[in-house]
Amino acid sequence: MRLRRLLGGLDGLGRLGGFRRLGGFRWGRPKPSDVTSGMVTGLFSIPEGMAYAAVAGFHPVSGLYAGVVPPVLGSLTTPTVLMITTLTSAIALTGQSALADAGLDPHDAGNVAALTVLVGVIMLLMGVLRLGVVLSFVSNAVMVGFSTGIALQIVTGVLEDATGYPPHGHNRIVQLLDSVAHIGEWKPSATLVAAATVGAWALARLVRRLRPVALLIAMVAVSAAVAVLGTDVGLVRDIASIPAALPSFTAPAWGAMPELAAGAASVALVALAQAAGIAPSLPNPDGSRSGVNGDFVSQGVANVGGGLFQALPSGGSLSRTGVAASAGAVTRWAGVVSGVFLALVVLVAGSLAEHIPMPVIGGLVLIVGGELVWGKRQDILLVLRTSGLSSAAMLATFLATTQLPLQRAIVIGAVLSLLLYCAQAARRARFTALVRDDTDGRWSTAPVPARLPPGEVTVLDYEGGSLFAELPVLRAGLPDPKGAHDAVLVLAVRTAPDIPSSAILKALRHYTDTLHAEGGRLVLAGVQASQLALLRRTGLADHLDADAVVPAEGPLLAPLDRAHREARAWIAARRSGR
Numbered sequence: 198m199r200l201r202r203l204l205g206g207l208d209g210l211g212r213l214g215g216f217r218r219l220g221g222f223r224w225g226r227p228k229p230s231d232v233t234s235g236m237v238t239g240l241f242s243i244p245e246g247m248a249y250a251a252v253a254g255f256h257p258v259s260g261l262y263a264g265v266v267p268p269v270l271g272s273l274t275t276p277t278v279l280m281i282t283t284l285t286s287a288i289a290l291t292g293q294s295a296l297a298d299a300g301l302d303p304h305d306a307g308n309v310a311a312l313t314v315l316v317g318v319i320m321l322l323m324g325v326l327r328l329g330v331v332l333s334f335v336s337n338a339v340m341v342g343f344s345t346g347i348a349l350q351i352v353t354g355v356l357e358d359a360t361g362y363p364p365h366g367h368n369r370i371v372q373l374l375d376s377v378a379h380i381g382e383w384k385p386s387a388t389l390v391a392a393a394t395v396g397a398w399a400l401a402r403l404v405r406r407l408r409p410v411a412l413l414i415a416m417v418a419v420s421a422a423v424a425v426l427g428t429d430v431g432l433v434r435d436i437a438s439i440p441a442a443l444p445s446f447t448a449p450a451w452g453a454m455p456e457l458a459a460g461a462a463s464v465a466l467v468a469l470a471q472a473a474g475i476a477p478s479l480p481n482p483d484g485s486r487s488g489v490n491g492d493f494v495s496q497g498v499a500n501v502g503g504g505l506f507q508a509l510p511s512g513g514s515l516s517r518t519g520v521a522a523s524a525g526a527v528t529r530w531a532g533v534v535s536g537v538f539l540a541l542v543v544l545v546a547g548s549l550a551e552h553i554p555m556p557v558i559g560g561l562v563l564i565v566g567g568e569l570v571w572g573k574r575q576d577i578l579l580v581l582r583t584s585g586l587s588s589a590a591m592l593a594t595f596l597a598t599t600q601l602p603l604q605r606a607i608v609i610g611a612v613l614s615l616l617l618y619c620a621q622a623a624r625r626a627r628f629t630a631l632v633r634d635d636t637d638g639r640w641s642t643a644p645v646p647a648r649l650p651p652g653e654v655t656v657l658d659y660e661g662g663s664l665f666a667e668l669p670v671l672r673a674g675l676p677d678p679k680g681a682h683d684a685v686l687v688l689a690v691r692t693a694p695d696i697p698s699s700a701i702l703k704a705l706r707h708y709t710d711t712l713h714a715e716g717g718r719l720v721l722a723g724v725q726a727s728q729l730a731l732l733r734r735t736g737l738a739d740h741l742d743a744d745a746v747v748p749a750e751g752p753l754l755a756p757l758d759r760a761h762r763e764a765r766a767w768i769a770a771r772r773s774g775r
Contacts, residue, residue: 227530228527231527234522234524234531234534235533235538238517238524238535239534239542240413240538241410241517242283243413244416244558247261247558252290257550257558259507259508262509262543263284264536264539266444266503267500267536270282270498271513272532272533274494276486277487277513278481279479280475280518281535283514284509284510285468285512286350288512291607292313292464294460294602295457296308297602298602306507308453308457309509310447310507315461316461316465316510317496317497317503319461319462319497320493320497322497325494327490328490329489335614336617337576338591341573342592342595343595343606343607344569344573345569345598347569349369350369350598355562359388359562360559361386361388361556362383386428386429387559389428390428390560391563392560395415408523409523412564415564431554439550440547441544442547443543443544445507447505467607468513469492469496476489479519496513516565590616590617593609594610627674629660630644630656630657648677652772658688681712683717684716684717686717689723690721690723690724691749702737705737721747722757722760723749
């Protein structure tokens, strides 16, 4: 009966204002499985949220609050129905790095609010400006290297909590090696509690139905055992107090925003890049279409709202979304329930979280970091088997993530992605000769001639993105125009980009002038209206003959047929006039 009433209340909220649509997508009607899934997801947020916040040096309660307001706002506004917007490990660590780089205290609520709200504003702007396409330029190799480096950061960040030994070193790799080298100095009590946490989690996962809440079971069971046995280990209350209260309004430190601008952009990029993988992995159960720009906006709304109520920066969480889906989520209401239910748990029993042992948190984070690395093993192998350039980009990003502040590592990764894209695009660029059969009018491919044969029509199709990096390919691929009197070169440009590189245009202008000097001509076939405007604006049209531009009209190959026919007529007219 209570479940039915709750469903009725959610359905009534969906009908609020006489509509069932918000921002062009359906709210849907809540299902019983959404309620149970939301409760499981909310409980899962307790250990994971606290662990992520703690490992990044934030107040653990901020990690809890990141599972309250952001999931509610994000789920109500996202076009990706099942996406849960909350704190992730990468976001937490990048946020801490942004605050540290700005010289701001991560425990100051105003600073955290300023960062979170600023991240939300940047996300909103990117969504409104429809910049979702930017993420397609962040290569998979770079993201794999970044994610693996984040996993190592997670593991090394809790080594002291899990073992009682503070590792030393100037970077994460050295710290990990130092901790292993001093295994004899690990404190038995802390190490045993962390090991027991991992063991309890592994046992819980043996039962299929318990897998979604295995982390929660391990946290509760081992924490209770430590309390009963009186094991001497540090507790959460030793570093922070957790009130049994809902998150309260917190005004951002407006003066800190200029110093946080660059760091907030990095946090936003990391969050959006992580969330971009959710829609392809978990399509909408109702068959509706997701949209990356709409997801940008929803995450922006979640951060602006969450930042005003003590939440850390948030983004689409693949792990939390996976928990919700495996627990039976079918509509966006699962995310709403998860935030509301977590708020009730914090309100009723929040103070109990103070008694959680820090080695338990350490064990939970070791599990999360280990799962991240294990989950990336296939991606790492795929990158290594793809190409040397991709492997180098992945390794460079991984090393940057473990050696440098994360916002700098992100910039390095973005630059590497662009370089990798340019290199791959330049490799794909090539010319293909096309030959027309006069008997049936069909076109076939042929090798590109080294020289333009005089008195003949040569047709070339260019496959590439017209990037400046393709200039060497363009120069080497075009036939030598020397001695090409009465020759016509037809370039098929129907699929060429509207805005090619200026270097490409300059090279074509030089080639056109050289061909004219030899008594030949260049013809562009399949020119779009936007391309023609560009040719006129840049002056390239002035270097072509008046009838040397064939517009893209009619069937796909019609411009090519027309250009070929007119080229033959031009050659015949030239020869007959002598």
